[in-house]
Amino acid sequence: MAIAKAERLMNLALCLLGTRRPLSKRELRDSIEAYVEAFGPGNGASGSDDSFNRMFERDKDDLRELGLVIETVESLDGEIGYMARRDSNRLPPITLDAEEAAALGLAAKVWQQARLAGAASGALQKLRAAGLPEDVDPYGSHGALEPRIPVHEAAFEPLMLACRDRRPVAFDYRKATAAHPEQRHVEPWALECWRGHWYLAGWDRDRGAERVFRLSRITGKVRSRGGRYTADVPDVVTVRETVASWAGEVADRSARIRLRADAGYPLRAKATSVRELGDGWDELEIPYGHGLDAWLVEFGPDVVVLEPAELRADVVDRLRAVAKG
Secondary structure, X not given: OHHHHHHHHHHHHHHHHHOOOOEOHXXXXXXXXXXXXXXXXXXXXXXHHHHHHHHHHHHHHHHHHXXXXXXXXXXXXXXXXXXXXXXXXXXXXXXXXXXXXXXXXXXXXXXXOOOOHHHHXXXXXXXXXXXXXXXXXXXXXXXXXXXXXXXXXXXXXXXXXXXXXXXXXXEEEOOOOOOOOEEEEEEEEEEEEEOOEEEEEEEEOOOOEEEEEEHHHEXXXXXXXXXXXXXXXXXXXXXXXXXXXXXXXOEXXXXXXXXXXXXXXXXXXXXXXXXXXXXXXXXXXXXXXXXXXXXXXXXXXXXEEEEOHHHHHHHHHHHHHHHHO
């Protein structure tokens, strides 16, 4: 479906860019194969005309969002026509210095393991053809460390496309404290990688609130859903800040726990103090923030909460919920 829409938009853009005079809706409908296949010729029934008009207006708005300058011209007999003049849609020459080229090359390396690797490589080749200095190697090594963003989750690609196309989705999601997954209906906003894991931020229709989902906990296929978004997409989506807050990274107090020796190394890395208790247990003091109870549950029997009492109660409740299935 996404590919068909992309082809339809490309054909519409080519028609508008290639014409020397404004084209009416009827002419565009008869010239673009996707419109003819979906609605028939321009003299179809009123129902198909209404459907075509809605699709055409959406396509026109999408092209304008992508930056295409589309002019609306009214002829002497009152008919409205559309065209995209080449001089209004011509970009200035692209020039890059060595530092800018290095930054683009680094960005392309980041996506080496992802679906965008081919697109990133092709973009840099086009920049080279457009005049990138021959002595600049955008793929060259610019340091001892090379960044990588691993993308192993099957949900990444369909969610990336859904974010791009503003398309609602549904998927089965298993929370850290749940034994079985449950279906979620989400309007996806943005994907972001944080500490080696991919997260999706979006509007959870079932809960009527913003939510963040870890991609590794999505089971099965991501399914597309029709319709428009019901919630406004924020200008800035703070995925990392939200995940950090839920993971207890934003802490305003401390918690005291018992941790089995030689276990729970992520907890040890966060601890502000560690004391050996003997008998295979240590006592740790760790930052306590929202979501710490969910994180501690993941360590199962290797962790015992000593204080505060409300954190201990929350962990016990979550463990009981898991045990009940």
